[in-house]
Amino acid sequence: MARILSILVGLFFTLALAWSFANGAYTQITQPPAVTAEHEFHLAPKEVHFASDGPFGKFDKQQLQRGFQIYKEVCSACHSLSHVAFRDLSQLGYTEGQVKAIAAGFQVPGVDPNTGEANMRPGMPTDYFPKPFANDIAARAANNNAIPPDLSLMTKARHDGPAYVYSLLTGFRSQEGFRNAKGQEILKEFPDAKTPNGLHFNPYFANLNLAMAPPLTSTGQVEYGPGNPKPTVDQMAKDVSAFLIWTAEPKLEKRKQTGLAVVLFLIFATVLGYMAYRNVWANQKH
Structure with a gap:
C-alpha cells in the first residue's frame, strides 16, 4: 500500500511539473513579454584591459595610486570603502609616513577619552575608511533619494565588474539621438523612456538612468604627479577601476x-x- 501511495504521489508531482512547464511555454508563445527600452538599449560593458588580467597579471602600483587619488578626490564624497583599512594602502607602495598622513586627512568616529562622548577624530592607519554620510536618510537626501553603494567589492559584485565600472564612468551621454546596434533611436521607439528630471542617462546602467551625475567630466579634473599619463576622462576611469579591482581582491x-x-x-x-x-x-x- 505504501509503495502504491508513493508512486501516486510521485506521479502527481510529475504531472504537475509537466503541466506547469507546458503552461509556461504556451504563455510565452502566445503572450510574449513586452519589449522594453532597457532590453533594447542597454549596452554590454566595453572591452578594456588591465595589468592584473590573466593568470600572470600583476597590479600596476603606480596606476593603483592614481586610482586611489581619483577615489579620494572624487568618489569619496559619496561612496564608502568600508572594507579597506588605511594601513592596507601600504600594499600600493605608500610609506608608513604617507599612510599616516592619508589617514589623518579623514575624520572618523571616535570617543572623547575625557567625557566618553562620541566625536570625530583624525583617522589612524588601523581605522577603516569612513562612510561619507551619517546614515541612509542623509545619503538619500543628498543623492536624489538614492543610496550610493559601497565600492569595496564593486568589481566582484557586478558581472564583468572592472569593465562595468569603466564603462559606467565613461558612458554618460545625451539621450537625444542615442541609437542602438540596430540603428533604432531610443526616444522614437520609446517616447515614454525619456530620462526623468534629476536622473542621468547611461546605457551601461541596467535601467538606463541613474541618480549619480557624471563624476569624471573633464581632462585635468584631477592633477597627476610627474611621470604619469595625461589625466583624461578615459585614463581616470581606467585608473579608478584598477584601484577597485585591488580593493575587491587585494x-x-x-x-x-x-x-x-x-x-x-x-x-x-x-x-x-x-x-x-x-x-x-x-x-x-x-
Missing part, C-alpha cells in the same frame, strides 16, 4: 602565484605517478 597576486605553484605540483605529481605505474607493472604480463 591578495589577487598571491592567489595567482599559489595557483601556479599548485598546477606545477599537480603536473609533476601526475608524471611521477605515471612513471611509478609503468615501473610497477613493467614486468607483468597482460
Whole structure:
C-alpha cells in the first residue's frame, strides 16, 4: 500500500511539473513579454584591459595610486570603502609616513577619552575608511533619494565588474539621438523612456538612468604627479577601476602565484605517478 501511495504521489508531482512547464511555454508563445527600452538599449560593458588580467597579471602600483587619488578626490564624497583599512594602502607602495598622513586627512568616529562622548577624530592607519554620510536618510537626501553603494567589492559584485565600472564612468551621454546596434533611436521607439528630471542617462546602467551625475567630466579634473599619463576622462576611469579591482581582491597576486605553484605540483605529481605505474607493472604480463 505504501509503495502504491508513493508512486501516486510521485506521479502527481510529475504531472504537475509537466503541466506547469507546458503552461509556461504556451504563455510565452502566445503572450510574449513586452519589449522594453532597457532590453533594447542597454549596452554590454566595453572591452578594456588591465595589468592584473590573466593568470600572470600583476597590479600596476603606480596606476593603483592614481586610482586611489581619483577615489579620494572624487568618489569619496559619496561612496564608502568600508572594507579597506588605511594601513592596507601600504600594499600600493605608500610609506608608513604617507599612510599616516592619508589617514589623518579623514575624520572618523571616535570617543572623547575625557567625557566618553562620541566625536570625530583624525583617522589612524588601523581605522577603516569612513562612510561619507551619517546614515541612509542623509545619503538619500543628498543623492536624489538614492543610496550610493559601497565600492569595496564593486568589481566582484557586478558581472564583468572592472569593465562595468569603466564603462559606467565613461558612458554618460545625451539621450537625444542615442541609437542602438540596430540603428533604432531610443526616444522614437520609446517616447515614454525619456530620462526623468534629476536622473542621468547611461546605457551601461541596467535601467538606463541613474541618480549619480557624471563624476569624471573633464581632462585635468584631477592633477597627476610627474611621470604619469595625461589625466583624461578615459585614463581616470581606467585608473579608478584598477584601484577597485585591488580593493575587491587585494591578495589577487598571491592567489595567482599559489595557483601556479599548485598546477606545477599537480603536473609533476601526475608524471611521477605515471612513471611509478609503468615501473610497477613493467614486468607483468597482460
